[in-house]
Amino acid sequence: MITVTNFSKQYKGFTAVKDLSFSVEPGQILGLLGPNGAGKTTTLRTLCGIIPPTSGRLLIAGHDIAEAPIAAKQNIGYIPDDPRLFDTMTVWEHLAFTAAAYKVADFEESAEALLMSFELTHKRDTLVHNLSRGMRQKVAIACAFLHDPKVILFDEPLTGLDPQGIRGIKQAIRERAQAGAAIIISSHLLSLFEDLCTHIMVLNLGECRLFGTMGSVLSEFGQNDDSSALEEAYFTITQNKEMDQA
Numbered sequence: 001m002i003t004v005t006n007f008s009k010q011y012k013g014f015t016a017v018k019d020l021s022f023s024v025e026p027g028q029i030l031g032l033l034g035p036n037g038a039g040k041t042t043t044l045r046t047l048c049g050i051i052p053p054t055s056g057r058l059l060i061a062g063h064d065i066a067e068a069p070i071a072a073k074q075n076i077g078y079i080p081d082d083p084r085l086f087d088t089m090t091v092w093e094h095l096a097f098t099a100a101a102y103k104v105a106d107f108e109e110s111a112e113a114l115l116m117s118f119e120l121t122h123k124r125d126t127l128v129h130n131l132s133r134g135m136r137q138k139v140a141i142a143c144a145f146l147h148d149p150k151v152i153l154f155d156e157p158l159t160g161l162d163p164q165g166i167r168g169i170k171q172a173i174r175e176r177a178q179a180g181a182a183i184i185i186s187s188h189l190l191s192l193f194e195d196l197c198t199h200i201m202v203l204n205l206g207e208c209r210l211f212g213t214m215g216s217v218l219s220e221f222g223q224n225d226d227s228s229a230l231e232e233a234y235f236t237i238t239q240n241k242e243m244d245q246a
């Protein structure tokens with residue numbers, strides 16, 4: 001569903017991502033982790049067509065994001081780390097606008113269901129300017145889900161959410177994966193990965209340092225206490241790289 005082959009991205013000669021190859025199949029949830037500046041957001045922004053790759057191929061449901069951006073984008077739901085909403089539009093107007101942009105016919109029933117699942121029904125006719133940060137995040141996620149995308153890309157999905165909101169979003173992510181979506185989540189919250197992800201990738205300084213199933217990471221790095229395996233993998237990999245560079 002998501003196939004990335006030899007992807008590199010340079011910003012004016014600076015290499016932010018180097019020769020990245022991986023795939024995410026329907027039903028899989030890939031956790032993308034790495035220190036600040038590792039290249040996570042660059043990868044997600046390239047995958048959804050906001051910025052072009054310098055080289056390599058990125059396929060979304062079989063469509064090359066650089067060569068067939070409209071077909072590829074029809075299959076993507078992207079929730080950036082700082083979703084931009086239209087302050088002068090209501091929650092419902094955002095959903096209606098999104099439905100029009102993605103040509104979702106008869107969107108009302110799905111939109112109502114999304115509002116209910118994200119506990120936003122009572123804010124249906126509120127301007128998003130008057131919502132809390134967490135509520136705005138939930139509106140962005142509801143809009144991203146409305147066209148039932150096959151590929152969902154989350155950049156720090158839990159920012160600003162309360163514990164109930166966190167539980168709701170995690171449940172929604174699980175349900176989307178069970179329904180066959182291929183999902184990538186970038187976050188610094190290791191516990192989120194342990195709860196949700198089927199696969200893990202650790203990026204550092206633009207390079208893939210680890211890619212595998214959650215089970216393989218836990219068995220490689222877990223000792224007596226499996227709950228710390230991901231943390232162990234993260235620090236082992238990122239610190240080794242820093243030592244390589246020293």
Ligand SMILES: Nc1ncnc2c1ncn2[C@@H]1O[C@H](COP(=O)(O)OP(=O)(O)OP(=O)(O)O)[C@@H](O)[C@H]1O
Binds near residue numbers: 014035036
């Ligand atoms: N528009 C840009 N122009 C130049 N350099 C950029 C640009 N965007 C990102 N970079 C650089 O690319 C590298 C990767 O940035 P990116 O935002 O992808 O990292 P990240 O892993 O998402 O980091 P964080 O965890 O802090 O969000 C960084 O060194 C960053 O400074």
